[in-house]
Amino acid sequence: MTDTPGLPLYRWQEVAADLREQIKSGRLPVGARLPGERLLCEEYGAALGTVRRAVRELKEEGLIASLPAKGTYVLRKPEGDGETPPASD
Numbered sequence: 001m002t003d004t005p006g007l008p009l010y011r012w013q014e015v016a017a018d019l020r021e022q023i024k025s026g027r028l029p030v031g032a033r034l035p036g037e038r039l040l041c042e043e044y045g046a047a048l049g050t051v052r053r054a055v056r057e058l059k060e061e062g063l064i065a066s067l068p069a070k071g072t073y074v075l076r077k078p079e080g081d082g083e084t085p086p087a088s089d
Helices: 011-025 037-044 048-060
Strands: 064-067 071-074
Touching: 011 037, 011 048, 037 048, 048 064
Parallel strands: none
Antiparallel strands: 064 071
16 A cells, blocks of 8 residues: 555554554554454444454555454564564575
């Protein structure tokens, strides 16, 4: 997803950006379970479709994954989080 400078973000982009920042900062560490969709709706004051679109975006980025009947979990931090990547041969 590319952002266009100067244009406002859609609400789902704002929610995704906030969740991404929480992952990056460690508030939602790798392995952490995200709150359920309904709780995220309440937290962000957003519609279910908005939260689902934000979660889908983070899944497409490979930051989170869902396990049926288990929940949605953080897989990794966003790239460019200041950590040095492992050396490759």
